[in-house]
Amino acid sequence: MDExxxxxxxxxxxxxxxxxxxxxxxxxxxxxxxxxxxxEMAAALKxxxxxxxxxxxxxxxxxxxxxxxxxxxxxxxxxVAKDMREMLKAHFTIARPEIVEEQVSxxxxxxxxxxxxxxxxxxxxEVETVYIPEEGRGTxxxxxxxxxxxxxxFCHTGTQRLVRNLTAEEILAQLLLARDRLGDFPDRDTxxxxxxxxxxxxxxxIVMMGMGEPLYNFESVKTALLIATDGDGLSLxxxxxxxxxxxxxxxxxxxxxxxxxxxxxxxxxxxxxLRDILVPINKKYPLKELIEACRAYPGLSNARRITFEYxxxxxxxxxxxxxxxxxxxxxxxxxxxxxxxxxxxxxTNYQCSDWEQIEKFADFINAAGYASPxxxxxxxxxxxxxxxxxxxxxxxxxxxxxxxxxxxxxxxGADD
Ligand code: SAH
Ligand code: SF4
Numbered sequence: 001m002d003e004x005x006x007x008x009x010x011x012x013x014x015x016x017x018x019x020x021x022x023x024x025x026x027x028x029x030x031x032x033x034x035x036x037x038x039x040e041m042a043a044a045l046k047x048x049x050x051x052x053x054x055x056x057x058x059x060x061x062x063x064x065x066x067x068x069x070x071x072x073x074x075x076x077x078x079x080v081a082k083d084m085r086e087m088l089k090a091h092f093t094i095a096r097p098e099i100v101e102e103q104v105s106x107x108x109x110x111x112x113x114x115x116x117x118x119x120x121x122x123x124x125x126e127v128e129t130v131y132i133p134e135e136g137r138g139t140x141x142x143x144x145x146x147x148x149x150x151x152x153x154f155c156h157t158g159t160q161r162l163v164r165n166l167t168a169e170e171i172l173a174q175l176l177l178a179r180d181r182l183g184d185f186p187d188r189d190t191x192x193x194x195x196x197x198x199x200x201x202x203x204x205x206i207v208m209m210g211m212g213e214p215l216y217n218f219e220s221v222k223t224a225l226l227i228a229t230d231g232d233g234l235s236l237x238x239x240x241x242x243x244x245x246x247x248x249x250x251x252x253x254x255x256x257x258x259x260x261x262x263x264x265x266x267x268x269x270x271x272x273x274l275r276d277i278l279v280p281i282n283k284k285y286p287l288k289e290l291i292e293a294c295r296a297y298p299g300l301s302n303a304r305r306i307t308f309e310y311x312x313x314x315x316x317x318x319x320x321x322x323x324x325x326x327x328x329x330x331x332x333x334x335x336x337x338x339x340x341x342x343x344x345x346x347x348t349n350y351q352c353s354d355w356e357q358i359e360k361f362a363d364f365i366n367a368a369g370y371a372s373p374x375x376x377x378x379x380x381x382x383x384x385x386x387x388x389x390x391x392x393x394x395x396x397x398x399x400x401x402x403x404x405x406x407x408x409x410x411x412x413g414a415d416d
Contacts, residue, residue, distance in 0.1 A: 029117055030093045034066060034176070035169030037223060048091050050084075058084075060232070067233025070176060070185030072096050096177050097170070100126060108133045109379030112177065121146070121164045127211055129174040130384045131182065131203070138182075139205040142174045144221050145212025147390075150246055152266070152279050154311055156345040156383075156390045157211045165217040171224035174210075175234065178203055206236060208243040209264070211390070215248035215255065225259050238262070242307065249285040249293045256298030263297055264307040264338070265290065269317050270325035278317070287329065294333055305334040311342050312353035312361065323364040337365055337372045343380060345390075 033041060041062065042055045050058055065077045072094055074085045100113040110131040115124050130141040146163035148155075179185050182202035206228060208214040214221045225241060228234045243255055244264035255263060269275035275282040282290075294306050308330065312318050326337065339362055342352040353361070358374060365372040378384070 030091060032169045033062060033088075033092045033094050035167060035172045035220075035224060035227065037226070038063065044092070048087060050087075063230075063233055066094060067227065067230070068186075070179055072176070072180070096180065097173050099177070099181075102181070103382040103384070105379040105382045105384060107378055107381075109382070109384050110181075111379060111382050111384040112174075112181070114174065114177065116166070116170050116173075119164065119167065125163055127166065127170075127174075128384070128390075129178060129210060130379060131178055132378050133202070137204045138202045139207055140175060140178050140203045141207050141210045142171060143210030143212055144171060144208055144214040144217045148212050149216060150213055150279075150281055152246060152268075153277060154268075154313060154342060154348065154350045156348070159347070160211075160390045162212075165220060166212070168220040168223035168227070171220060172227055175203065175206065175228055204236075205240040206242070207264070208241075213246055213248065214243050215245045215251040218251050218254065222259050225261055229261070239304070244307075244309065246279050246281050247285050247290045248281065249289050252293040253296060253298065256300075260299065262304065262307070263294070264309055265294060267308045267326075268311050268313075270322055270329050274317060278313075291329060291333065300334055302334050305336045307336045307338050309338045309340055311340045312358050313342050314351040314353045314357070316350065318353040318357050318361055320360065320364055323361045327365065327368040327370075335370070337370050339365075339372060339374045341374065341377055343377055345383065 031044065033044070036044060038059050041059050045055050045058055046052065061077070061080060065071045065080075069076075071077060074080075074089045074094065077085060080088075098115040100115050102113075103111045105111070112129045112131075113126055114129060115126050118124055125146040127143040127146055129143060132139045132141065143166065145165050147160040148157045149162040150158060152158045179202070184202045206225075208221065208225075221243070225243070228236050229238050229241060238260045239262060241261040242264050243259070243261050244266060245252065245255075246266045252263070255261065266279060267275075268278045269282075270287070272282060272286050275287060294300075297306060300306065308326075310317070310326065330337070339358060341358060342350055344350070344352065362372050362374055383390075
């Protein structure tokens with residue numbers, strides 16, 4: 001294991017906190033208003049008796065409180081009448097997930113371990129979210145699944161079986177929680193209706209590069225990202241949101257067409273025989289199909305390029321032959337290349353390429369006309385760097401789950 005990787009180096013700034021509004025195992029949770037489309041929110045309010053003619057106004061009021069002001073408590077909604085607030089409280093929640101742990105790396109990178117209710121997984125699940133501050137911007141790396149069903153051989157997340165997909169609410173909650181913790185929402189004294197200027201926000205960019213394969217959870221990822229980029233709410237620019245995929249070809253066109261965000265492809269190899277091993281989904285969707293899908297990506301242009309991620313693995317994919325192959329493969333595709341020094345994790349057999357070799361590789365790519373930034377590893381000391389994320393969550397066996405649920409119902413009652 002890399003000697004920089006010691007959890008004890010990392011400062012833990014907040015200890016496990018009890019969940020704000022509900023017990024850790026709330027089997028009868030109230031539905032959240034977060035992560036609903038406007039139409040879904042309208043339907044939810046109507047169902048609880050909000051008169052038709054009020055619904056539209058209520059939805060935009062709530063939208064503003066939830067996504068412009070970032071409140072997580074109905075009582076903070078000062079322009080909503082008290083009886084309406086009581087009704088909302090009785091039927092819905094807007095609470096944040098439980099923070100199990102918050103770590104800050106020596107380089108300022110933060111990692112949160114968040115806990116969500118089981119929602120079919122048997123026991124509560126945990127995912128990681130990472131914040132990376134840089135000169136002039138701050139990037140939040142969001143997870144889309146608990147674990148991953150794919151098994152890329154160099155990826156730590158890939159060693160954790162898929163437990164379940166995250167819901168749209170849970171995906172969005174990672175952004176809301178980061179903005180809370182970083183002081184990115186206006187405080188209570190800011191006049192109602194005032195927008196927070198986009199510049200100066202701590203979270204300026206989002207990358208769907210945390211745990212999981214976002215295109216295997218398309219609908220929830222889509223809903224969450226459309227809310228994150230909605231101009232009347234969280235207002236992130238679509239150009240500052242990047243979705244990374246290992247190459248789920250059938251969903252690539254839809255990503256551009258229906259979500260309209262920037263695309264990153266986890267390429268890592270330029271020959272099918274090697275990519276079959278490193279990124280096994282390649283056996284299903286080989287390089288030729290993947291590159292064709294990239295060429296057809298909606299909105300692709302020199303101003304809106306696809307990022308190709310390439311992890312540098314010593315003696316595996318880091319030769320100048322590989323560099324040549326990379327340039328050839330991407331010919332004619334508006335592309336950026338992102339060389340990622342391999343981040344080691346406990347138990348891996350791979351090693352990061354030597355720095356000299358990474359530079360030689362980068363020089364070749366540069367000479368071919370790509371500004372090819374080498375991505376500086378961030379947060380390695382707290383296992384927060386690319387591919388190091390993993391949580392302890394495992395899916396319970398059915399018998400185990402039923403026994404556990406019966407016990408929780410006995411302890412808490414089904415509805416509280
Ligand atoms: N499942 C998606 C999203 C995760 S993104 C995908 O694979 O694209 C995480 C990025 O980090 C991917 O490009 C992934 O290939 C890369 N990665 C995984 N393990 C890594 C490691 N140990 N070191 C460096 N990069 C890694
Ligand atoms: Fe899953 Fe992406 Fe890791 Fe592959 S690289 S195992 S797709 S998270």
